[in-house]
Amino acid sequence: MDKYIVKNGKKLRYGYTTGSCAAAAAKAATFALFYENIPREIEIDTPKGWPLKLPIAAFEKGEDWVSCGIKKDGGDDPDVTDGLIIYCKAERVSEGVTITAGAGIGIVTKPGLQVKPGEPAINPVPQAMIKNEVCKVLPKGCGVRLTISIPGGEEVAERTFNPMLGIKGGLSVIGTTGIVEPMSTAALKDTLAVQLSILAAQGHKKVILVPGNYGKNYALKSGENPELIVSYGNYLGFALEKVVEYGFKDVLLIGDIGKLIKIAAGIFDTTGKVADARSEIMTAYAAYFGVTKDVAVNLLNSVTTREALSIIEEAGIDMESFSKFIAERIVARCMWYTGKSLNIEVKIFSLNRGFLAKAYGKGENSN
Numbered sequence: 001m002d003k004y005i006v007k008n009g010k011k012l013r014y015g016y017t018t019g020s021c022a023a024a025a026a027k028a029a030t031f032a033l034f035y036e037n038i039p040r041e042i043e044i045d046t047p048k049g050w051p052l053k054l055p056i057a058a059f060e061k062g063e064d065w066v067s068c069g070i071k072k073d074g075g076d077d078p079d080v081t082d083g084l085i086i087y088c089k090a091e092r093v094s095e096g097v098t099i100t101a102g103a104g105i106g107i108v109t110k111p112g113l114q115v116k117p118g119e120p121a122i123n124p125v126p127q128a129m130i131k132n133e134v135c136k137v138l139p140k141g142c143g144v145r146l147t148i149s150i151p152g153g154e155e156v157a158e159r160t161f162n163p164m165l166g167i168k169g170g171l172s173v174i175g176t177t178g179i180v181e182p183m184s185t186a187a188l189k190d191t192l193a194v195q196l197s198i199l200a201a202q203g204h205k206k207v208i209l210v211p212g213n214y215g216k217n218y219a220l221k222s223g224e225n226p227e228l229i230v231s232y233g234n235y236l237g238f239a240l241e242k243v244v245e246y247g248f249k250d251v252l253l254i255g256d257i258g259k260l261i262k263i264a265a266g267i268f269d270t271t272g273k274v275a276d277a278r279s280e281i282m283t284a285y286a287a288y289f290g291v292t293k294d295v296a297v298n299l300l301n302s303v304t305t306r307e308a309l310s311i312i313e314e315a316g317i318d319m320e321s322f323s324k325f326i327a328e329r330i331v332a333r334c335m336w337y338t339g340k341s342l343n344i345e346v347k348i349f350s351l352n353r354g355f356l357a358k359a360y361g362k363g364e365n366s367n
Contacts, residue, residue, distance in 0.1 A: 012182035015075030017175025019126030021086035027133040028068040029090035046178025077182040095143035104153025110166030112201030121172035200246035215255040237268025258305040264329035323357035
């Protein structure tokens with residue numbers, strides 16, 4: 001695919017989704033089945049509005065069936081499905097278009113996803129794409145049964161979020177636009193939303209939010225329920241919005257002070273290139289506690305929060321009081337962000353110091 005986007009000064013190539021591959025494979029197989037003509041490439045439309053012309057990577061023909069494969073191209077996105085061949089076997093039936101799943105396609109086992117439990121993990125948009133493209137070449141009065149498969153999908157799925165999302169036995173056929181945008185934050189947020197949706201569908205009213213592995217490991221060592229832990233990466237604001245939308249009541253936020261200090265200042269997208277004001281925030285809070293100008297200068301020039309905490313402690317500031325102040329600021333910011341609709345508890349720690357402080361805020365609508 002010859003389309004590009006520039007991110008962080010790098011020219012990155014777009015790719016196409018497993019949904020686009022499945023739609024193209026289905027259209028090619030149907031065309032070859034009914035017209036006995038083997039296409040070298042097949043053209044499809046995508047929801048994004050970009051037409052794709054994809055080469056046929058594999059072809060096999062039987063007495064009443066045809067199988068075609070399309071090779072997945074994820075562009076410059078770090079996509080574990082890149083290079084896999086998505087197959088569709090088309091078979092004649094009396095009427096209609098039926099989509100089934102073969103080897104390498106996962107089965108949904110938990111509520112909260114776009115697909116019901118017990119059904120193959122082929123999302124609604126790819127299903128619509130498949131039917132739309134197949135109907136363009138399916139002769140009037142004829143029917144076709146389409147079996148989508150991804151050889152090797154079960155093994156590759158272990159390196160995806162599928163096991164955590166309750167999708168067993170293979171990969172998902174996904175994509176809302178048909179196009180893979182390299183290094184897309186939308187994909188990360190979609191996964192985060194799905195995780196929260198599943199917990200809500202299971203009836204949970206509490207969720208434990210952590211920035212990443214440090215927070216997760218700390219939560220696990222503290223005895224928290226691993227099923228309730230969700231990593232939000234840099235997108236706490238988005239996570240809190242979904243928590244409110246899905247009807248949760250209680251949030252426990254656990255993280256290293258180096259990450260959560262930004263939340264104390266009202267920064268809910270903690271991506272470094274968006275906002276990295278850790279030293280400035282620490283300096284402002286230390287000034288509130290009465291440090292001298294020389295100490296403030298040292299704090300502004302500090303590189304890590306670990307270094308900043310040492311400077312503050314050496315200046316005679318009580319670390320317990322200082323940490324408690326930060327935890328309370330984080331709670332206050334989160335309460336404001338969510339309109340005081342949640343009970344929010346915050347626990348902050350440092351990798352070299354361990355537990356630092358905790359704070360709690362009670363939502364106005366809580367019982």
